[in-house]
Amino acid sequence: MIWIVLSLIVIAYLALATVVGRHLLYNDVAKRTAPPRAGLAAFDVEDVEFRSSDDLTLRGWFLRSPGNPGNRTVIVIHGWQRDRSRVVEHIQLLVENGFHVLAYDQRGHGASDTGLISYGEGEAHDLLAAIEYLSTRSDVSVNRLGAMGFSLGSGGIVYAIALAERPIFRAVILEGIFSESYDVGKYMLTRKLGSALGYAVGIALFTVGAKIWTFGRFQHGRPVDLAAKIAPTPLMIIRGKNDHMVPDKSANQFIANAKEPKIVWIHEKGRHSDAYMTYPDEYKQRVLSFLDEHLGAVDSQRIDGAKTT
Numbered sequence: 001m002i003w004i005v006l007s008l009i010v011i012a013y014l015a016l017a018t019v020v021g022r023h024l025l026y027n028d029v030a031k032r033t034a035p036p037r038a039g040l041a042a043f044d045v046e047d048v049e050f051r052s053s054d055d056l057t058l059r060g061w062f063l064r065s066p067g068n069p070g071n072r073t074v075i076v077i078h079g080w081q082r083d084r085s086r087v088v089e090h091i092q093l094l095v096e097n098g099f100h101v102l103a104y105d106q107r108g109h110g111a112s113d114t115g116l117i118s119y120g121e122g123e124a125h126d127l128l129a130a131i132e133y134l135s136t137r138s139d140v141s142v143n144r145l146g147a148m149g150f151s152l153g154s155g156g157i158v159y160a161i162a163l164a165e166r167p168i169f170r171a172v173i174l175e176g177i178f179s180e181s182y183d184v185g186k187y188m189l190t191r192k193l194g195s196a197l198g199y200a201v202g203i204a205l206f207t208v209g210a211k212i213w214t215f216g217r218f219q220h221g222r223p224v225d226l227a228a229k230i231a232p233t234p235l236m237i238i239r240g241k242n243d244h245m246v247p248d249k250s251a252n253q254f255i256a257n258a259k260e261p262k263i264v265w266i267h268e269k270g271r272h273s274d275a276y277m278t279y280p281d282e283y284k285q286r287v288l289s290f291l292d293e294h295l296g297a298v299d300s301q302r303i304d305g306a307k308t309t
Helices: 002-026 084-096 121-134 152-164 181-193 195-213 223-230 248-257 280-295
Strands: 044-051 057-064 073-077 100-104 145-150 171-175 235-240 262-267
Touching: 002 195, 044 100, 044 121, 057 084, 057 121, 073 084, 073 121, 073 152, 084 100, 084 145, 084 280, 100 121, 121 145, 121 152, 145 152, 145 280, 152 171, 152 223, 171 280, 181 195, 181 248, 223 248, 235 248, 235 280, 262 280
Parallel strands: 073 100, 073 145, 145 171, 171 235, 235 262
Antiparallel strands: 044 057, 057 100
16 A cells, blocks of 8 residues: 555656646746737837747847937846746836847747747857847847846846857846856745755756656756856846845855956845836936946937947
8 A cells, every 4th residue: 555655646746747847947838928018109119030049939029219329239138937028117218218129038938939948058049049130130230239137038148148159248237147047946945845845845846847858958057157258248237135036145156256347236125136126216327327338328329320330
């Protein structure tokens, strides 16, 4: 009888691990929907799509700013289990202050194709495809290109810079960055379930389920190993002291490994990636000043609307 019970427990555990692993690595257990345009009615929004190097179609929005004669552009990338509608407030801020914006759904999110969420390298290939797409547009200056990433999106930016092996951005903003994706899962689950149960159930499910779907090949993303490669691109790191997803040790290790030039803003009351909502005025001042400095201020741009080089 004991063997029957143990066998049923193992079968149930593997079944649950399989479902959880699929959800974490592909995000298609539940049906996804196309992100709404709520909040963008007053803006010039174009639906766009492009193909990644592993043949996935990524879908997003391109928004033009009328106050942007130099065609400076920022790619805004959402976090895990989110989509481009989650960054609408940031899109509004940037477009209203003279930046074109490309915001797209990462693989396995929103309206983009389902693909392996690798917490780093896969998302980097999507971002490199986005840059390639922007290079075909006459209303974008790829020499005035910046990137703003949140959580999962920030990790993808780090990997993309490392894969490119050349400067691809003039400025980078990372909010909610982590050293390793394992840190995030462990921290979230142990906070909710307690240390012992979090390890025994949550982390094991993540690891076992992920290995099942990738035939044992899954490896957690480790942006910390590539942090030094961001230099010489100017970097801004934003972190909330009350981050409920990334532990201090993980964030601090990444910050320490990133080289100059860098600006680190650790705000007192914010959580994982809500600096703009928590400190709107300070966020505007810090972020817009940083982007103006490195992408070129509006009053220093050409006024004929021609593409700059």
